[in-house]
Amino acid sequence: MHPDSAVAFFGDNQPLQLDSGIVLSSFQIAYQTYGTLNADKSNAILICHPLTCDQHVANPHPVTGKPGWWENLVGPGSIVDTQRYFVICSNVIGGCLGSTGPASVNPQTRKAYALDFPVITIGDMVCAQAMLVDRLGIDTLFSIIGGSMGGMQVLQWASFCKERVFSAVILASSARHSAQNIAFGEIGRQAVMADPDWQDGWYIEAGTNPRKGLAVARMTAHITYLSGATLHRKFGRNLQERSQITFGFDADFQIESYLRHQGVTFVERFDANSYLYLTRAMDYFDLAAEHGGRLANAFSKTGTRFFVASFSSDWLFPTRESRIIVHALNAAGASVSFAEFETDKGHDAFLLNEPVMFSAVNGFLQSAARARGLEK
Amino acid sequence: MHPDSAVAFFGDNQPLQLDSGIVLSSFQIAYQTYGTLNADKSNAILICHPLTCDQHVANPHPVTGKPGWWENLVGPGSIVDTQRYFVICSNVIGGCLGSTGPASVNPQTRKAYALDFPVITIGDMVCAQAMLVDRLGIDTLFSIIGGSMGGMQVLQWASFCKERVFSAVILASSARHSAQNIAFGEIGRQAVMADPDWQDGWYIEAGTNPRKGLAVARMTAHITYLSGATLHRKFGRNLQERSQITFGFDADFQIESYLRHQGVTFVERFDANSYLYLTRAMDYFDLAAEHGGRLANAFSKTGTRFFVASFSSDWLFPTRESRIIVHALNAAGASVSFAEFETDKGHDAFLLNEPVMFSAVNGFLQSAARARGLEK
DSSP, rough: OOOTTTEEEEOSSSSOOTTTTTTEEEEEEEEEEOOOOTTTTOEEEEEEEEETOOOOOSSOOOOTTOOOTTTTTOOOSSSSEETTTTEEEOTTOOSSSSSTTTTTTTTTTEEEEEGGSSSOOOOHHHHHHHHHHHTOOOOOOOEEETHHHHHHHHHHHHSSGGGGEEEEEEEEEOOOOOOHHHHHHHHHHHHHHSSSGGGGGTTTTTTTOHHHHHHHHHHHHHHHHHHHHHHHHHHTTTTTTOOOOOSSSSOBHHHHHHHHHHHHHHHOOOOOOHHHHHHHHHHBTTTGGGGGGGGGOOOOOOOOEEEEEEEESSSSSOOHHHHHHHHHHHTTTTTTEEEEEEESSSGGGGGGHHHHHHHHHHHHHHHHHTTTTOOO | OOOTTTEEEEETTSSEOOOTTTTSSSSEEEEEEEEEEOSSSOEEEEOOOOOOOSSSSSSSOOOTOOTTTTTTEEETTEEEETTSSSSEEOOOTTSSSSSSOOOTTETTEEEEEEESSOOOOOHHHHHHHHHHHHTTTSSSSSEEEEEEEEHHHHHHHHHHHHEEEEEEEEEEEBBBBBBBHHHHHHHHHHHHTTTGGGGGGTTTHHHHHOOOHHHHHHHHHHHHSOOOHHHHHHHTBBBBOOOOOOSSSOOOBHHHHHHOOOOOHHHOOOOOHHHHHHHHHHHHTTTTTTTTTOOGGGGTOOOEEEEEEEETSSSSSHHHHHHHHHHHHHHHTOOOEEEEEEESHHHHHHHHSSSSHHHHHHHHHHHHHTTTTOOO
């Protein structure tokens, strides 16, 4: 499966102890690396992927053929310079691009796990990543970088493995899923579950695929990734390949055609149950709750350098959520830089070519590299 | 059908010429009235209902038994005082509470219209309402009041029947559906259409009902009616009748339980095809486009007094959309008052008990009543 990626297997002797109390013995993590680990193993950067991305951060995607999802940021000569750093990106546990997830074969039944796969958390994702980093022989990561669900993983790393994180970049993220975030997560899950082809979760065994439900879930999520202003600028009320409205339910408007396309292409590359599990992991994320209700406790005695950024038109992970993180880091006496970038591009901005954001991340990494003794 | 409401029948001799070019001969409009029309027929107020409301503005709902949807505003001694005014509220054409819509019997086939029902517009809704107002023997309405889709109807009245509108109240509305509005409309329709019980629209004949799809549509729409701040205040991350997360896909969080309830109860009182038709009518609404691309032209030479209001946390019909209306009215030399009310309640605020908004509407109506010679 996915020969493009390396795969780390973990057998019964290295089980994953999940937050639910369940033990996942025998699992695998698919990952990509770029660049070369230096002699003292001090130049490793872990990229944590958001919900619907995967380990293919800086190479063409094996299913879609599209460029890596963060090639703007990661590559030879880029800000996360793969000629300088050893970059690791792994598919999260629960995912569907090679890491063990609900579509993987359950060794006990030799059928797909489906809903027998245990519900996982952001913490579980990070534990599995940490086992991969161990396997690669790396003790301390020079940096961990992630946006959105990726940023949640960075926060989790910086809280639970703080001695292993020299620097951390958290973009367009939050230390908890808000009520509105959970609401949209629930919409996505209900859309999938309403599709009879979901087969109560056992669609692989049934030979079906809840394409329509997953497409609706994706379409809904996609709206939340963009700002109203972006939608207005890109689409407005423009008609799709017609000069007049048709008085029907076809995609008269470009925005309708665009969303339908987003839905249809997504189901080609994503597993519906993975979508349920990963959105659930995000819903469950509440870092303060894991530290007695005080977020600053999550970062006590941290030596990690932090960079936190938000985007002015991001209404899914708005600036106020980043400020909560920053205030907690301040209260914990951490080293933290914070920026809110002006853009009309909404949540998606962290994945796009945003020069001001890139130059800030670049400055932060350069400074951290000097502190780490990683002179060019 | 719906004996609680009066019904105005229009036969072949009074067809409705639709914007699509189709002629709807033989249709009916269900309506409620409250209060008494005065001798010179100058005290009539038309209330235009939003998407999922109906004619039961100030009496218990015949299906749900709940109070009228705007009893805060309309009733004996209320701001829209039914002891003083003659209040009319009719179910829109295309609706499902007694007015002719896709669930009505097509006289040509003696089966439900389903998708043979013509796609209607906000303009068509207003034409049908105007025929009802004619039938009631009223020439000029003292006021027309509506929020959201109701506000679109008010704008349409004030543009196309301007001599019949003495005053107009437009709350939380817009002169066009934005790209983001259309996007959410499309999500709702796709959710319904993805449900196999929709039966390509012919579910009444098939004896099915796309409950799951319509519930997902409603849940999605419901999020857009509330602000993130309201969701945080009302639900936050509170758990639903449990002390810990269950590591599953049940409604662990109150917000999930609330949304599921919204979905389930909605399908008991609303027809899925009506939902498609009415959201489509909103998508198609673009008053400027009907006037050469200049919204001010819609209101040229108007003598109507306008009150336009928005709510600060309404992200579905944000203040900037109300400002566009107000600027056009200004450019047309109209009499217009505008207010943005501070609230965290989002789009729904126009339906809720908002004292500052109510007192502004009250002041506007009192002043208009004096100008109209409707002294108490």
